[in-house]
Amino acid sequence: MSEVQVTFQPSGQRVFVLPGTSLLEAAGRVGIILQTPCGGAGTCGKCLVKVISGDCNAAESCDDTLSDDLINQGYHLACQTKVMGELVVDIPEESMFESRQQILEDDLGAELEVNPVVYKKYFKLDAPTSTDDRSDETRLMDAIGEVEVSIEQLRCMPSLMRNNDWAGTAVLSGDRLLAVEQGDTSGKVYGVAFDIGTTTVVGTLFNLLTGAELAVESQMNGQIAHGDDVISRILKVREDTVALAELQRVIVGTANDIISSLCGKAKIEHDHIYEVAIAGNATMQQIFCGLNPAALGEVPFVQVFDRSLTLQANKLGLLVNVGADLFVMPQIGGFVGGDTVAGMVAARIDKWDKPVLLVDIGTNGEIVLCHDGKLLATSAAAGPAFEGARITQGMRAAAGAIEKVIINGDVEINVIGNVTPVGLCGTALIDAVAGMLRAGVLDETGRILSTDEVDSSMSSLLKDRLIERDGNVDFLLAGTVEKNPIYIYQKDVRELQLANGAIRAAVNILLRRAGVDPADLGYVLLAGAFGNFIRRSNARRIGLLPQVACGAIRFIGNAASLGAKLVLMSSNERQYADELCKRTEHIDLSLDSEFQMEFGMAMIFPDDDFDACIDE
């Protein structure tokens, strides 16, 4: 079966997918995350897309959800529509998750608040006279209200006032005067939200008056040159006294490059950026702020701060207005950092009507449970298996990577870029292992069975893929033994079991501590890049996700990034972040004996399967 091309408008992004792939999934492959509050059941009508041309196949359930009028205009539900041939699709902005209203409005009825800390006031003052000798400061306060004025601002005031005919624009942050500018600049108030990842840094520029997103820019975290993961960077700091300053310089440099690019794209001045917010893991946040992360590198993984920080951006070297503030997310524990809190804020974690689990799967998995207003958070060191590392033929989700596997009598695969596969990425590994379990190729302990051991009814196509050597059985996923073979090695399954078991054990312990039965979980929210591309039913089959209905498993996109945007935009969200952080009990499992036992048990795959998710 050959892949077909789908083009998404208005962005023009393209992707090759197998016929039968849902439009929802196809869009997700190019980073377009659609709204799916119903979990892809075809009932909420939020993932509306318009087919411009080409061949697709809509489920009948669409007819119940969509009006005739919409259907006649070519609208489809992306979750219920399968790609059949080459296709051009238009995505309305309202359907995109990144309009970031989904959780806020659809599920909780909350409105996105544009209530930034920074605002401006244009003023025109009377010049002093012999009967009006008010001080420069009081003269300004009488016009704009009583505010706190720094000595730096006072120093600029006399000449600025007198050289500009006593008119100008005051920039205020809460009850503090940030700056006084020449002329009327009251329409120019910008801010940047940063998602500081260990690998990638994403900055988004906003108009703080309207809340409009003006530009996005992402770059590799410059610290990559000093080590791939947080541990190697922490070790660097422990070994070399100047490494902290150097790593800080590098990440601030990356942020400044992004800021410059954003300013260029949106044609605004650096000086009109008055707010910066960052969210990252504890190590990234501490290095950004020049706070030694050494204690994060050894038991018991102690962070320097937990409450949010508000710093002078200028002092850290950020190329923004000299008075601009930098808001740094609060952080819960050594491995439950500001990115997790940002995700909690975006997910409105404490506002759901049933117990809710927030899961961000990665090298370090972060898991938060909210039940009855009580918040528990923990982390699990899953290792890099989900990113393809330590897997024999594993690779990142790049061109040539198998990213999807369907086992149904035989094996179907989907390769990024529609080329001959050279390896497989994490989502494909999960698909493959889930499929192998269902097909009976793999037993609950994670052993790949030999042709002698499998059920005799198994198709010979599958049996032929069981390659025995050195006392182990490996599973041939693509190619042939002779040409371009891609295997799931027995060893790879073990690696997955370790990663999967760590997350699963952590989830189980949180649920047990909170007295919540997995069946009572109302919602499982999947955050982060990886979580948003996994097939829910497969992740559930291997036990990575609890046994809950598909509708309860929701993709919430890059929640950390969304959280950073929310706090950038509103002082209430900042308070909310601090409040959530303070209320959350941090559970450190690294030395927990209960965890060791649970981890051992969680290595065994569940023996039951649940309903299939129809959108996958």
Add this chain to the structure above:
Amino acid sequence: MSEVQVTFQPSGQRVFVLPGTSLLEAAGRVGIILQTPCGGAGTCGKCLVKVISGDCNAAESCDDTLSDDLINQGYHLACQTKVMGELVVDIPEESMFESRQQILEDDLGAELEVNPVVYKKYFKLDAPTSTDDRSDETRLMDAIGEVEVSIEQLRCMPSLMRNNDWAGTAVLSGDRLLAVEQGDTSGKVYGVAFDIGTTTVVGTLFNLLTGAELAVESQMNGQIAHGDDVISRILKVREDTVALAELQRVIVGTANDIISSLCGKAKIEHDHIYEVAIAGNATMQQIFCGLNPAALGEVPFVQVFDRSLTLQANKLGLLVNVGADLFVMPQIGGFVGGDTVAGMVAARIDKWDKPVLLVDIGTNGEIVLCHDGKLLATSAAAGPAFEGARITQGMRAAAGAIEKVIINGDVEINVIGNVTPVGLCGTALIDAVAGMLRAGVLDETGRILSTDEVDSSMSSLLKDRLIERDGNVDFLLAGTVEKNPIYIYQKDVRELQLANGAIRAAVNILLRRAGVDPADLGYVLLAGAFGNFIRRSNARRIGLLPQVACGAIRFIGNAASLGAKLVLMSSNERQYADELCKRTEHIDLSLDSEFQMEFGMAMIFPDDDFDACIDE
């Protein structure tokens, strides 16, 4: 009559005075200001001194005020006791004004509050464990309470905690963490109050735990090299773009020299100074803070700020703890600065039971009136006549200066240092002019009469002192026409009339604006170095002070310096300073037509005289 030496213990200070001088005045001559809440009437018993040896003459009124026991021990009232010969006197600390309880306790019943913003807490924390992974910040907060922590403090925290066994001393300023120090330094909390004069800078070091004064140091303001008065320094700033930075560097340098000297005297470390407070005129305060004073040099004399400032002392270059704050007094108007507000604070200006006038006489006279809770303040440019400048034979109150004149049939003088006089200082000028008015040598318009014009009954000794030349008459104060003559020239009287008239006109206008009759004034408080050395009855005779009873005229010493100490010691006093400043209506007389008329009238000396002050 030759002068006799008086020695004051325990300081060992010495002074030469004419026999008949009161001990109160003799002490004042060496800067020992005694408490005189009754105005020197001999009724309050506060100026108690103990005569160790020598010859003195106590008024009978002492017997009524002092117990037999005290009298038998050698105690006398300084205001009622005249020096007759060489004398050694012990001054109990309670009698000294500088114990600064006078106004607070005696008159108002208020207690000196030692409630500094800065305090310390020693802590000993539990080290982190696997079941206690609180952040460094939270671990500390749990011990010392929730406080604001700067990024700089967070940066020091990890290594400081881990290198010192999780023990140390937190330095707090209100709800803000200033510093964390190794070991237990909780007993070491110091502060410095500065009185920043245009000519002289005085710094006083305090123990902020006990309120004890540890050392005093005064130095010439280094800015003297850039001009004698504020106007010349403002002109410098207007002419030269780097002058502001240079003048600031110089005054901060003077302050640092004083701080180093104080630390040496008291054997403490610079790092244990956590609070600095300054009081000065608007120009001095603004330059100290790097705020351009240019607008203070031209009509309408606008200052940059009025509310108090709290700055980081370290940022201005002060050699104190890196986290220390600098408190800068609020200021009312271009020529009613932080020193005046400090004086108002010290004088508890709004707490008296009758209308009260606060007068600080100098090159720039500052006058504050409080009546019925309403505060009015103004300034009058008296010029330097009171400091001896522009007076033909005028000089500062230094050795060789006539500092006291009594005209009673003939002229008696007192010379500083008991030497042949070489000139006269401001107090002597006032004495002389008042005496000349009383003797009929001078008429109300300020004209020195010729021998033909004076009353025929005048003693020939006085008549012989009227020296006619060039159509004017000058008054020979000391020496002879041939040898070492010291004159009061007609021109000098005119200079005094100008200075005197400016102050008097300002006082009159304030009284009129507030609807207060001079006779209703309950108190006239004399602040500042000059005010504390004038003879009240003489200052009143020439109209410099209103016509009120001696008991109502009180010397309150260096009120600006005292005010700076009060705000250093207590956050309530800081609020009080801001509140007083805000409540005070500033009246700028510089362009006021009413002032021009009043000034003309005030040049004429009053024609009436009042009761003599018995202590003079």
